[in-house]
Amino acid sequence: MAQQDVRPRIPDVVPAQPAPPERQPVRRSLVSYVLPVYDEEDGIQAFHTALAAALAERPEFDYELLYVNDGSGDGSLAILRDLAKNDERVRVVDFARNFGHQIAITAGLDLAQGDAVIVMDTDLQDPPKVSLELVDAWRAGAEIVHARRRSRQDTAFKRATAHLYYRVLRSSTDVDIPLDTGDFRLLDRRVADELRKYRERSRFVRGIVASMGYRQTEVAFDRDERFAGETKYPLRKMARLAIDGMTSFSTAPLKMITRLGFVVLALSLLGILYALAMKFFRPDITVSGWTMMMCVVLFLGGTQMLSLGVIGAYIGRIYSEAQGRPLYLVRDVIGGDGDR
Secondary structure: OOOOOOOOOOOOOOOOOOOOOOOOOOOOOEEEEEEEEOOOOOOHHHHHHHHHHHHHOOOOOEEEEEEEEOOOOOOHHHHHHHHHHHOOOEEEEEEOOOOOHHHHHHHHHHHOOOOEEEEOOOOOOOOHHHHHHHHHHHHOOOOEEEEEEEEEOOOHHHHHHHHHHHHHHHHHOOOOOOOOEEEEEEEEHHHHHHHOOOOOOOOOHHHHHHHOOOOEEEEEEEEOOOOOOOOOOOHHHHHHHHHHHHHHHOOHHHHHHHHHHHHHHHHHHHHHHHHHHHHHHOHHHOOOOHHHHHHHHHHHHHHHHHHHHHHHHHHHHHHHHHHOOOOOOEEEEEOHHHOO
């Protein structure tokens, strides 16, 4: 009789199955809007409503809305506080005083956390829906997307001067500044981080961005009229911005002084030759001479004053940068993590 195996049977070892990896939530891209505000109480609510409606069409993104109150003297801040209270996407940066449009853009860029940052004004001249076209161009691979004005609803004088200025600036600088573009544009996160390193006080943001390189493209749009109020860029401020743009990216004014100096020298030599000729060939009528003397003195005096003014503009920029003062002072940050 065969002997029975009485040893206990060892159960088969079943290898443990690894636990399925936890599914990580898909991170959605964050798009930040930098929105300078200066005395826009009549139009802020309408702008925010239009922007919110446009963003609702693209729910695949998260949004951050950074309103920068540039020392408004009207009721803009109260409206912005109300927006921050009712919309968790809104943050309000309240300046201690008015520092200017370009500095307000800089402050917004300093605080923006998005994968893409869009800069636009709040007067509804830049349609909010166009900003989504900038996002599409960014997703297609562009790192800087300029919004180019195909048409604009401004006075004939402003259209003509803007048209002339952009072309003169482009022809006199080594930077390829896109024509007919303002500050309405999109910046990739990498570009925004690099732009933060530029800290000059007399800022021309559109020129700085154009000079940075990266992959740039344009989206054309039709610029609308202001929704309410008056333009915050009257002729005086436009002239100041134009001077900042010219002196920031071009030494053409200094070169023009040199050329003007040669022209004045040539005219002076012609005047001397004329005076000598009259002295020797027509001594009977050389007694007066007063008209020529006055023309020469006034012409040279005007040329010298113009030259000193251009040189002074550059020296003033050097003085301003040498002071090393902060670009802006923030009184309060309202909404989001900065709520106080």
